[in-house]
Structure formats: structure tokens, C-alpha cells
Amino acid sequence: MTSFSLTTDLESVIGVKTTKTLARAFGMRTVGDLLGHYPRRYARRGELTPISTLPVGEQVTIVAEVRSVSTRPMRGRHGVLLEVVISDGAGTLNLTFFNQAWRQNELRVGRQGIFSGKVGEFKGQKQFAHPDYELFDDEEEARSSAEARQHQPIPIYPATSTVTSWQLHKAVLHVLAGLGEVPDPLPEPLRTAEGLLDARTALRLIHAPDRPEDVPRARDTLRMHEAFVLQAALLQQRQAVRELTATARPPGDLLERFDAALPFDRTPDQIAVGDRIAADLQGSWPMNRLVQGEVGSGKTLVALRAMLQVAQTGGQAALIAPTEVLAAQHVRSIARMLGPQLAPELMPTLLTGQLPAAERRKAALRAASGQARIVVGTHALLSASTTFADLGLVVVDEQHRFGVDQRESLRAKGAAPHVLVLTATPIPRTVAMTVFGDLDVSTIRSLPAGRAGISTFVAPVAEKPGWFGRVWERVTEEVAKGHQVFVVCAAIDAAAKDADADAPDAAPVDGESERTRWGVVQVAEMLERDPSFASIRIAQLHGKMAADEKDAVMQAFARADIDVLVATTVVEVGVDVPNASTMVILEADRFGVSQLHQLRGRVGRGSVAGLCLLVTEAAQGTTARSRVEAVAATTDGFALAEVDLELRGEGDVLGDAQSGARSSLRLLRVVTDADVILRARAVAEDVLQDDPPLSRHPELAAAIERRVGREERAALNKN
Incomplete structure (x- = not known):
């Protein structure tokens, strides 16, 4: 078999049809693209996936055992419905196949395999309709190969409805069989000092490990590859900027x-x-x-x-x-x-x-x-x-x-x-x-002297309903002192279909309400009907207002012509009203940690002490409640940034706007791999200082070219 490299077109290795499917699903075009699609996790024969944890509506891949098989005529239409029940030993999942009774010959009771499909629900029971599956060896074959395969991990890949995990694995095995030498981007001293594998062995063991202990070694190696290549690319870009000539601008x-x-x-x-x-x-x-x-x-x-x-x-x-x-x-x-x-x-x-x-x-x-x-x-x-x-x-x-x-x-x-x-x-x-x-x-880090500071409190209105009324009493008390108040809502109009216009950054997570209850419109109407607010001047501010209207409202608030401003997150940045003493954030669990901290920074900016009330219905112990409580616990934005990173993960923190290499981390995790990133950057700095064009490090130059392709390099150049 002809050997090929990481830059070889996939078409020439696995055929046009399969390559087109992989390109549509994952953007894969080369051997390196396919081998860079690492398994999400590993299963073992006999180790079944807990069915109770499967999320409805998600495409999943699980390992399970067939428990029962039956057929019956379909109601109101011709044909036969094949119903198969699979189990993890505790829960069950129904598989349904229309007019495919022949499958009962292979889906026999006791057979184990990998099943992939979109999790649905019917009459309270989880199910797959027409799932893909691949069964393990039948009992006789299994006995003969038990010793050899008993502990061999089964890679489970990030898959789609068109490409299953085992289809990806078959393509990977085919590619690995003909893969030639793989250039190693790591300098030899770094690889030796870290006790890492060579590049080709690492790729083989992450995709086709012989034993469970092979996986961590392969991951450690490829994680360092990723950190080192990315840091070298960024430092190379900084180097490129420093080769430009700028007009010197001395002070005067x-x-x-x-x-x-x-x-x-x-x-x-x-x-x-x-x-x-x-x-x-x-x-x-x-x-x-x-x-x-x-x-x-x-x-x-x-x-x-x-x-x-x-x-x-x-x-x-x-x-x-x-x-x-x-x-x-x-x-x-x-x-x-x-x-x-x-x-x-x-x-x-x-x-x-x-x-x-x-x-x-x-x-x-x-x-x-x-x-x-x-x-x-x-x-x-x-x-x-x-x-x-x-x-x-x-x-x-x-x-x-x-x-x-x-x-x-x-x-x-x-x-x-x-x-x-x-x-x-x-x-x-x-x-x-x-x-x-x-x-x-x-x-x-330091703030100017004379700031009165901010006190932040959580108002858990689900556990203590009376606190909701007390929040509005505090608002009237602050206005009576001559101060002004922000009230921040997660939506413009909670009753409208586009209730999420001006929505907060954070996606709903464990403990959050699915839909907002309090929009700007609803809160303003509630306060205007409240007799205790009869003499208080209330205004609204949100993203659907015309720019000059928004600006007029903000200037009126800055002049203290408005007492209570009910707004969306448009007040998050740049609004400076030293007389504003209080901020009420409704449904605070719908906002991210950094966003809550940013919003709260709008008060306590002058000599008036700031008060921030975080109103939430999220239950104690949920991720959503943890976010809110973290903000109440400290005013140190840098400490909160670390908390935010741990709670949300870097996928959200990096965001889609950071194009190219930066947002497409594979094995590297900025939450847990700080030490790897630091070591990689230090060595990359030494390499680039000693060899700026990387002429003595062709493997690294090639890895940067593969990892940071033409589009990504354009994105880096623009930063």
C-alpha cells in the first residue's frame, strides 16, 4: 500500500463519496483533518452507557445490550414495525424500525454493540427511531478473541446524523494503515523532557489504543503539540507585526x-x-x-x-x-x-x-x-x-x-x-x-481613590417570595434619598416571540428558567401601576429604540431627570451616572458571571455607595445559582473571570468572534492546561528568538501551516 502524509487529500485515500460526506459534516479535506478529529471518549466491551443520562433531542452514541425483539403490524398502514429494547442494566431504550423485520436476525437478545441516533421520547419512554448500530462479535467469536480484545478501548467520536462514530473509526483505521512518517513539531529536548511519544505513535494510540493506559500518553503528547503550534503561530504573528515600519509618535x-x-x-x-x-x-x-x-x-x-x-x-x-x-x-x-x-x-x-x-x-x-x-x-x-x-x-x-x-x-x-x-x-x-x-x-488593577464601592446581595425569590416586594421597597428608599436606580431585564418584552432580543450572553444551563418572565415592558408597567412609585420618574431603554431616542434617555438619566431606568443589557458598557446608587438585575441566573460583574460596575462610581440586588429563582446547588452567588461573593473581576472560565468552559469564553485557530481548540483546555500552555509558550519564544524564519525547524513550520491554514492565517493577520 502506498504511504501518504498528513497533507494528502482524503479523496485519494478513502474515495470521493466518503470524503464529500466528511467535508460536509466536519470540513475535513486532508488526512491530517481526519486524524485531528479525536475520539470524545472510549467505551469497553461489557461496559454499558447509562441510559438515564441521555439528553432528549441530542445525537448520541452509546454501548448497550439487546434485551427483547418483537414485531407487529403497523396501525393504519401496510407493513411491519420492528421494536427492539436495549438496556444498560438499569434503564431501557426503545429502537423502532419500519418495514425492516430482517434486522431481528442480527439484533438477537444478548448481543452487545454501539448504537447511534437522536434521542426521542414517546409516552415517557426514551427511544431511537431508525438508529445506526454496529454489533460486537457474536458469542462464539467473542469467546475466541476475548483475551485479546477484552480490555481494548472502543473510540467514540463526535458524530452527526449523517456520519456515525464507527464510520469515522473505520476511515481512521484505513488511513492509519497507510500513513507514512509524521513530522514531529516538538523540538527533541522538549519531547524528551516531557516524556512524550513521537507524533506517529501518538496518533495511532489516540485512535486505536491497545490498552486503556495508552490513551493518556497519546493525549498528553497531542495536547502539547496543540499548545506549542498555536503559541508559535501567535508569536510568529507578533513577530510579523514587528517587521512593519510605523511612524514614531513622540510625546509633546x-x-x-x-x-x-x-x-x-x-x-x-x-x-x-x-x-x-x-x-x-x-x-x-x-x-x-x-x-x-x-x-x-x-x-x-x-x-x-x-x-x-x-x-x-x-x-x-x-x-x-x-x-x-x-x-x-x-x-x-x-x-x-x-x-x-x-x-x-x-x-x-x-x-x-x-x-x-x-x-x-x-x-x-x-x-x-x-x-x-x-x-x-x-x-x-x-x-x-x-x-x-x-x-x-x-x-x-x-x-x-x-x-x-x-x-x-x-x-x-x-x-x-x-x-x-x-x-x-x-x-x-x-x-x-x-x-x-x-x-x-x-x-x-487599581481603581481611583474615592470610590465608595458596591455591596451585592442575592435575592432568592423562589425560596423567599417576600423578598421580591422588599427589592422594590429598597428602590423607593434609594430614590427618596435623591439617588437613581437601574433595573436590568433579560429581554425587552417577555410576552413577545422575540423575547430574547438584547438577550444576555449566557445560554440556559442547569437551574435557569427556560424563558424569561420579566421583560422591560412588563417591569415598567408593573412599577407604573404600583402606588408607591406614583411620584417616581420611570423610563425604558432597549436595543429596539432609535439611536437618538436611546441617547436622549441616557442623557436625561445622566442629568437626573429620570429616577428609575428599566433597561436591557444596553447599559452594560459606557454608561457613567455617578448619582446611580442601586442596580436590580432580574432573573440574574440568565446572565454570565462576567456580564453580571460588568453590569454591576455601573453603580458605586462616585462618592455614593453602590448596591446590587441579584434577583433569581434558580435553585440552590445548580450551576445557574452558583454563578449568581459567585458574583455576590467578590468584587474582584479577575477572580470572577477565573470562576466564569471554570463554570462555563472555554468554548463560551473564547466565543465565535475569535476566528481561526483560537476558537478551534481540540484537546487543549485553557481551564485545566495552564501549565502546558505556559511551558509551550516559553519554549516557542526560545525557538523563534533563535530561528525566526523556522528554517531549522521545518516540522514546526509545516505544522503551523496545517494547523493555521490560509483562512485562519488571514484571520490572525487581521488581529
Whole structure:
């Protein structure tokens, strides 16, 4: 048999038809793609799958034993219904086949096998309709091969309704039989120090282990492959950015005048991060830096000082924000911080899609002529009609809300501009290395002095119904003191079909209500009918309102013309109302940990102590309740980010917006593999420092090319 490599087209190995099926189901096109589809778990003959745990509606693969087989005529139509009951020794599952009575010859009582199908339910009993299956050897054969196969694990693969686990396994075995040498991306010293297998052996043992103990060794090896190749790719991208030439932007009198007029002292973290950015802007390559910090930690101040440094040399800065409300607030905040001396000189300009045509043309002309040194906008900044005279700095607010293509569109409007990314969502170190590994990361941990802080309490209204009324009493008490209150809901209108518009980030999990009960509309109506709210000014804010209407409501709230703002998560970022003392989050279990923390950061921003009430019906001990209680237990966003990672897993944390290699982790888990990622990055840094083009490491270069293909590399280049 001709041997082939990881880059060989699958068509030439397993045929056109099978390859097309695998390409449609999993995007597989090469031998490496197939061998990179690792088993999800392993079963053993005689070890049956618990049927009680099978989720209805999911496609599953299980190992079970046939308990009974019967046939009967179908009601109201011609033909025979074959009914088979399989069991795990405790529960049972019904298999139904229409007009396939011949299957009773092989599905005999006592036979064991792998069964795959979509779990349905009929009259309270779980069932598979027309499942796929593969039976183990019959009793006579089983006895003869018992010694050899008794302990051999059976790989169970992530499968679909069109491709079963054992079809994948057969294709993998066929490929393994003809696989030639597999280049090993790991440097020999690393492989030896870690006690890892060679690449070909690792692939064979993860797909066709002889004994259960083969699996961990194979996984450890391939996990390090994944960490090392990914870190090398990210570091290589950082290296590529550093080969570009940027215009040096030294600081000058603009920054001096701004600092002299500041009515407060910068925090030590603001100074340290600001100095780092100032040095970056004077470097010979473009800055590519992520600044993470709590809500209110001063990220906008740090970004504005960078804008002034760029403006000193005649350059422009563009700040892209995720919403019209936030963009408008940024412009007002920047103009206020610059003051009457600097604002006219730098002309901070708003450019959004919702501006009247004449205003938008005027703003675009200011950007194109260079008259506006600071331009703030939303996606309108990305349009082909928006140009800049000398774009020297791109500031991206809330990085996770923009896809790489959008960020690249803005970056392409300048000649290798510096890039500064801001996020108020604290990022665990391993996620930062895995998702933003090509960016330099700075953290602002300390908050400015004079903050009164926030107290957070859980209101478990399912266990203590009386607390629901007490929540609204607290709201009236705060308003009576002259303070303002946010009430956050998970939907706009709980009665509408699109009740999830403006929905929170977290998908329903154990302990959450399936559907929201309290939308903005319902809460506002309830409060307006309550006699104790008769003199309280209430307003609504949500994503379906026009941009100018949203902006008007927020400005009215900021002026204290509104006492209680009932809103969706549109208030999550950028809303600064120092007089707001209290936030009530209804159905808090429907929100993620980081999102709850972000929302709560809207209060306690001035000298008024903040209060956050997390209202939930989730039962104690559920994942949903754990999330809410974790937020109440600490105000440390970085500690909560780690909790969030453990509760949700990295699939949710990385998100779909992070294209390419970053979101397609296979064996690597940022929750549990921090040490692997750290070791891999350290060795990758040494390798790239010693051999930047990887000319002496062709196996690693080839692995990066396979792992980070053309599309993924384009995505990395755009970050």
C-alpha cells in the first residue's frame, strides 16, 4: 500500500463519496483533518452507557445490550414495525424500525454493540427511531478473541446524523494503515523532557489504543503539540507585526498641557500602563497592545493620552465603539476631559450611521481633511466612504464585540497604524495567551481613590417570595434619598416571540428558567401601576429604540431627570451616572458571571455607595445559582473571570468572534492546561528568538501551516 502524509487529500485515500460526506459534516479535506478529529471518549466491551443520562433531542452514541425483539403490524398502514429494547442494566431504550423485520436476525437478545441516533421520547419512554448500530462479535467469536480484545478501548467520536462514530473509526483505521512518517513539531529536548511519544505513535494510540493506559500518553503528547503550534503561530504573528515600519509618535506639549489640567492624580497602574504605551508609540514597529481593566479603572484616560501623543505629530486617532450610545458618550467624555483649551484644537468628532446626512458628511470631511484629530464612531468608520488624512492610532473598545474583518477594515485605513484594544472584561491569563497571544497585554488593577464601592446581595425569590416586594421597597428608599436606580431585564418584552432580543450572553444551563418572565415592558408597567412609585420618574431603554431616542434617555438619566431606568443589557458598557446608587438585575441566573460583574460596575462610581440586588429563582446547588452567588461573593473581576472560565468552559469564553485557530481548540483546555500552555509558550519564544524564519525547524513550520491554514492565517493577520 502506498504511504501518504498528513497533507494528502482524503479523496485519494478513502474515495470521493466518503470524503464529500466528511467535508460536509466536519470540513475535513486532508488526512491530517481526519486524524485531528479525536475520539470524545472510549467505551469497553461489557461496559454499558447509562441510559438515564441521555439528553432528549441530542445525537448520541452509546454501548448497550439487546434485551427483547418483537414485531407487529403497523396501525393504519401496510407493513411491519420492528421494536427492539436495549438496556444498560438499569434503564431501557426503545429502537423502532419500519418495514425492516430482517434486522431481528442480527439484533438477537444478548448481543452487545454501539448504537447511534437522536434521542426521542414517546409516552415517557426514551427511544431511537431508525438508529445506526454496529454489533460486537457474536458469542462464539467473542469467546475466541476475548483475551485479546477484552480490555481494548472502543473510540467514540463526535458524530452527526449523517456520519456515525464507527464510520469515522473505520476511515481512521484505513488511513492509519497507510500513513507514512509524521513530522514531529516538538523540538527533541522538549519531547524528551516531557516524556512524550513521537507524533506517529501518538496518533495511532489516540485512535486505536491497545490498552486503556495508552490513551493518556497519546493525549498528553497531542495536547502539547496543540499548545506549542498555536503559541508559535501567535508569536510568529507578533513577530510579523514587528517587521512593519510605523511612524514614531513622540510625546509633546499637548500631553503636558493635558496632564497639567487634570483635576486628580493618575493611579500607579494608569501611570505604568501609560508609560508602556508612550514607549510603544515611539517604537519602530506598530504597537499592538491590549489593555484590560475593571469598569471605571481609567482605560479611557489611558487611551486619550495615547491619542494626544499621536495628535502631537499631526496624526489622527480613530476609536471604534460597539454601540451608538457608547460612541456618543465617548465623544462627550473626551471633549469634557480635554476641556475648553484642547477640545477645539483636536476637534473630537462623532461619526455614526444614525447621524443626519448633512452632519455625517461634515464629520466625514473633518476626518478626511485631518481637521478632526480624534474620530469616534461605530461601524460607520468601516465604510469605504470614510477616509483619514493620517490615521496613526486605532483604538478598539470592547474587543470581543468586533470580528477580525471589522477590525482589519479600520486598520487598513492607515499606514501600519498603532493599535490599542480596550476591554473591561477581565481575561484569565491562559485565555489571554490563547486568544490574544499576539498582543502585548497590560492590566489596570487599581481603581481611583474615592470610590465608595458596591455591596451585592442575592435575592432568592423562589425560596423567599417576600423578598421580591422588599427589592422594590429598597428602590423607593434609594430614590427618596435623591439617588437613581437601574433595573436590568433579560429581554425587552417577555410576552413577545422575540423575547430574547438584547438577550444576555449566557445560554440556559442547569437551574435557569427556560424563558424569561420579566421583560422591560412588563417591569415598567408593573412599577407604573404600583402606588408607591406614583411620584417616581420611570423610563425604558432597549436595543429596539432609535439611536437618538436611546441617547436622549441616557442623557436625561445622566442629568437626573429620570429616577428609575428599566433597561436591557444596553447599559452594560459606557454608561457613567455617578448619582446611580442601586442596580436590580432580574432573573440574574440568565446572565454570565462576567456580564453580571460588568453590569454591576455601573453603580458605586462616585462618592455614593453602590448596591446590587441579584434577583433569581434558580435553585440552590445548580450551576445557574452558583454563578449568581459567585458574583455576590467578590468584587474582584479577575477572580470572577477565573470562576466564569471554570463554570462555563472555554468554548463560551473564547466565543465565535475569535476566528481561526483560537476558537478551534481540540484537546487543549485553557481551564485545566495552564501549565502546558505556559511551558509551550516559553519554549516557542526560545525557538523563534533563535530561528525566526523556522528554517531549522521545518516540522514546526509545516505544522503551523496545517494547523493555521490560509483562512485562519488571514484571520490572525487581521488581529
